[in-house]
Every structure is written in C-alpha cells, then in structure tokens.
Amino acid sequence: MAAANERNERLKVIVVGAGLGGCAAALAMHHAGFEVVVYEKIKRFLRLGDSLGLGENALRLLQRWGLHDQLIKIGNKSENMQIRRWQDGKILAVQPLMDMAGYIGHRGDYHDAFLQRVRECGIPIHMGHKVVQFDENKPSIILEDGREIEADVIIGADGIKSLARELVLGFHDAPKSSGYACFRAYFKGEPLKSVPECQSLIQKDCVNIWIGEDKHLVQNTLRDGEEFNWIITHKDTADIKESWFQPGDMDEVRRLVADLDRTIASAVEVTESCLDWKICYRDPLPTWVSRSHKIALLGDSCHAHLPTSAQGASQATESAAVLAVCLKLAGKDNIPLATRVYEKLRFDRVRQSQLNGEDVRDRWHNILKKVNADQEIDPDDVKIKNRWLYPYDAEADTYARWDEMSKIVREELASGNIRPLFDPKTGPVRNLVEYDAFGRPKSSQRNIAIDPPAPQVVVNS
Structure with a gap:
C-alpha cells in the first residue's frame, strides 16, 4: 500500500459519454467515494452492435462495483472456441473461450446492464445533453443549450469521434x-x-x-x-x-x-x-490529458482497439479503475498529479493490448500463405495470446506503483516539462513495461525508442 495521503474531500467528477467506458468510469468514481454525474448526447440507447467480450481483468473490477453476476448470465456459455481453416473447417487449434475475450455477449445487453448498475448506484445520467465545448481551466462543460457545469475533473469517454480528444490534442485528429x-x-x-x-x-x-x-x-x-x-x-x-x-x-x-x-x-x-x-x-496520442491537467481521456477516445484484440471494453474498465485510484490517492487539491500518473500507468499496458490485436489478425491472415494444403500447422501459431492480460488487478497495481510514478510526475509538473506518451516528430517513444505470467510489471519503467516505428493504433467503435 502506498504511503500517499488519501484525502476525504468529495471530488466532483463529470463523465462525458454513457457508453461502456463512460459507465465503467462512473462506477469506478462512485466506488472511490466521489460525486459523479454523466452527460450523454444520445436521447435513448438502442440495442445496437453485436458481440462484445469482457475478460477476467475487467470482471474482477466490475465485481467490486456490483456488476458481475448480471454479466455472466448474459455471456456465451461455451467452454472452448475452435480456430478453423477457411476452406474446409479443419480445426487448427482449440482454446478456452476465456483466452479470447472472456464472456462474450451482445454489446447492447452488456450496455443495458452497465447502465442499470450506474442508475442503481444513484449516479445521474443526463441523456440527450450534448457537450459542445469545454473550459479546461475551471474545468467545465458547456451544453448545446448554453448551460455550463463545473467539476473538479472531467473524463472524456466520448468514443472514437471524441470532442474531448480534440481539446486535449489541440487539433482535429482525422482517421x-x-x-x-x-x-x-x-x-x-x-x-x-x-x-x-x-x-x-x-x-x-x-x-x-x-x-x-x-x-x-x-x-x-x-x-x-x-x-x-x-x-x-x-x-x-x-x-x-x-x-x-x-x-x-x-x-x-x-x-x-x-x-x-x-x-x-x-x-x-x-x-x-x-x-x-x-x-x-489513429496514431498513438502524445497525451491523454489536457494542458490544465483537469480533463482526462478514457476508452475509445484515447485507446481504441481492433476487434481481434477482444479487449476494448476490458481495457476501458481498467483505465477507469486506475484513474479513480489515482484521484483518490492524490486528493482533491492535486488533480494534475492524479491525471498525469494515470496516463503514464496506463499507456504501456494498453499499447501492448492493442498490438496483441494486430498480431493475431496478421498471424491469421498470413499463416495459410506459408504452408501447403496438406501441411500441419502448429496450433500455437494461430492461438490468441491474451491470457497474460487476465491476472492483472488494475486497482492493486496502481496502489503498488503510486509512489514510484507519482515521484516522477511531481518532478515533471514542477519543471513544467511533461514528457509525452508519443512524440509525433521523432516517432513513438513509450515506457515499456515487461509483465510476468501473472500480469505484474517485472521492473520499473524504462524509456525505449521504437525503431522501426510501432504499428498504428486501430480504432474500434
């Protein structure tokens, strides 16, 4: 447990977006004891989309927030999945379904369960309230009808077409x-x-x-x-x-x-x-946090995933947990410390999760080009490699690494030199963390320049 002071002042948090990431953020903030309110531009959600997976890494957190058994009931009950050859269905590998995406259900059903739990917690969700502008210094949101609402911190969980992302970056980020x-x-x-x-x-x-x-x-x-x-x-x-x-x-x-x-x-x-x-x-973002450090991005607005990653919703849930713990440890008077530690703790793990999705897609799409029709394929060459992600506990990891990372961030804030997560001029530079078989960091973070440049971040809605 970190020695940092956990203050009891009740932070006010605005979450922009009531999708899965926004709902996860609202639940995490409520669990941390904060005052939370959610604003969503859609007037009414429909049962849209199709399959969605939630891994053990997300379900571990959701169980603490009172949302677990409901999701298990919705999910696919198959124990295994089969990876087959395109032309004849020959089974090339069999894996536990949990190795792919955990429990797979309909996106709309999962979303309904998330929304229901948010409302059960007494968290207001203002539907049909479109945010058209941010004031990052107060910070505040300005709605389409002209109203302005202030908070201590604002979370931009507004998806792949995020308005908050444009504020954070300072330019339109075209796909x-x-x-x-x-x-x-x-x-x-x-x-x-x-x-x-x-x-x-x-x-x-x-x-x-x-x-x-x-x-x-x-x-x-x-x-x-x-x-x-x-x-x-x-x-x-x-x-x-x-x-x-x-x-x-x-x-x-x-x-x-x-x-x-x-x-x-x-x-x-x-x-x-x-x-x-x-x-x-989209390219990896140089930062997930606004210049004032009071607006933070979460989920698809900053770390969207390929469908083959099977981790988009799970990683958004992890990010919600990490940000909530950071805010709790930093206290109401030190929001910049919380948000900057949050992005540094999250970037490397999220990036590796994204690259997992690119890796499995490329292996699937190329393996049959390299073998004859009658040649046997090593099952490991086509399996999904997500298992290492699941033992990770986002909350526990944040507590364990808070002292180390908050020291680095304090020095950066004092100097006014916030090191970017990604430098668009010199190419990707990231804090690479090696994880053990249980999803725990092996050592302290190290600055590593990637040469050649790492693959681009793929957007998933």
Whole structure:
C-alpha cells in the first residue's frame, strides 16, 4: 500500500459519454467515494452492435462495483472456441473461450446492464445533453443549450469521434484507413433451422473462427441458438466512413464466402442483411490529458482497439479503475498529479493490448500463405495470446506503483516539462513495461525508442 495521503474531500467528477467506458468510469468514481454525474448526447440507447467480450481483468473490477453476476448470465456459455481453416473447417487449434475475450455477449445487453448498475448506484445520467465545448481551466462543460457545469475533473469517454480528444490534442485528429473492413450481422437464429449444413452451430452456445488468406470470420451463437452472430474481416480500400450503421452489400459478402467451409457459409448466405464497418486507425496520442491537467481521456477516445484484440471494453474498465485510484490517492487539491500518473500507468499496458490485436489478425491472415494444403500447422501459431492480460488487478497495481510514478510526475509538473506518451516528430517513444505470467510489471519503467516505428493504433467503435 502506498504511503500517499488519501484525502476525504468529495471530488466532483463529470463523465462525458454513457457508453461502456463512460459507465465503467462512473462506477469506478462512485466506488472511490466521489460525486459523479454523466452527460450523454444520445436521447435513448438502442440495442445496437453485436458481440462484445469482457475478460477476467475487467470482471474482477466490475465485481467490486456490483456488476458481475448480471454479466455472466448474459455471456456465451461455451467452454472452448475452435480456430478453423477457411476452406474446409479443419480445426487448427482449440482454446478456452476465456483466452479470447472472456464472456462474450451482445454489446447492447452488456450496455443495458452497465447502465442499470450506474442508475442503481444513484449516479445521474443526463441523456440527450450534448457537450459542445469545454473550459479546461475551471474545468467545465458547456451544453448545446448554453448551460455550463463545473467539476473538479472531467473524463472524456466520448468514443472514437471524441470532442474531448480534440481539446486535449489541440487539433482535429482525422482517421486513416487501415486497409480492412468488417461485414457484421447479428440476428435471431430461427431462419437457420432450415439450413442443414449449419445445424452444428445452432444447437448450443459456441464460438468458431475461420481463418483464411487476408480474411477471417468469427461466429458466435448465444442462448442455445436463439441468437446468431458472424463478423467477416477482410481487405478493403474503400473511402473511410467511421460508422456502425453503413449497410453492407450481401452480394459482396456472398462472393467473399464462395470458397468458405459450407458449415458457416450456408449460414452467411441466408443472412438477410449486414453492416459494413470500415476499420480506421489513429496514431498513438502524445497525451491523454489536457494542458490544465483537469480533463482526462478514457476508452475509445484515447485507446481504441481492433476487434481481434477482444479487449476494448476490458481495457476501458481498467483505465477507469486506475484513474479513480489515482484521484483518490492524490486528493482533491492535486488533480494534475492524479491525471498525469494515470496516463503514464496506463499507456504501456494498453499499447501492448492493442498490438496483441494486430498480431493475431496478421498471424491469421498470413499463416495459410506459408504452408501447403496438406501441411500441419502448429496450433500455437494461430492461438490468441491474451491470457497474460487476465491476472492483472488494475486497482492493486496502481496502489503498488503510486509512489514510484507519482515521484516522477511531481518532478515533471514542477519543471513544467511533461514528457509525452508519443512524440509525433521523432516517432513513438513509450515506457515499456515487461509483465510476468501473472500480469505484474517485472521492473520499473524504462524509456525505449521504437525503431522501426510501432504499428498504428486501430480504432474500434
């Protein structure tokens, strides 16, 4: 336990955005004893999206915040997932489902559970209240109707199109094409009951992944076949359009699956409609905190993940926990210390989690290019490597490392020289932390320049 003083003054925290990251932030702040209020521009949330995973690293924290059993009930009940060859469905590897994303459920169902728990805690959520401006020095938010609301600290959990991020960076951060896109579909499984080839996929909860050259498909069955989901990631060079709601071309989808194992291709072919989501990326940010140190970014606004990382929501939950503990340890009169320690504690772990997603995508998309059709593939070469992330306890780690990191930050604040997380002029420079098998840092942080530059951060909505 760190020796730093935990002050009892009740901080006022504004969270901008009531998505999964915003709800996690609200719960973490409430758990720390702060006064929390959430502002969300959407008037009413719909049951949108498709599959979402929550790993043990997130569930450990959510259990402390009173949100655990509800999520387990929602999640996929399959013990294992199968990674298969694209053209014939041959099983290349079998892994525990927890190695992928923990409990996989419908994003909308998980979001409803998060929102319900926030409201149970008595945290106000003001729906239909669009934030149009920030005053970072007070700090305050200004709503579309002209009202201004002040707080001690503001958390920008406003997603991939974050307005708070533009304030923190000082410029508009335009997305760039990653060269990939996803066709996504989620529907009731009833129409599949008349398709003989796919019966093995709809009898009970299951997760299967078909990997091919420059493409892969993830299939998820929920509620014993009542609901069905597939996602195809493929090469795409079309114009960027960051949207979850762009209709997909089912004729193009059917062309993509023409040589796919009939077990899943038969289910894709009878799907009535899908969405076309262009996967975009942004460079790693130089900072997650405003110049006044009073506005901090969290979740997709600063560390969005690829779908193949299966950690976007889990890492946002971790960030919420770390920021809450930092604010608690620093006290109401030292918000800058809290927010700057927060970003330094989080950047390296989040970056490695993001790179995990890029690594597994690239291995899946290239492994079959390197072998003959009759050649055996080492199962380890296609497995998801997320297990190291799960034993980590974000709250405990923050307490353990507070003294070391707060000393560094105090020196930076005193000198006025805040070292960036990423330097756009000289390339990526990050604090690289090596973790042991239990997700604990092996040693103190070290400054390491990456040469050649590390892969770009990919945006997930």
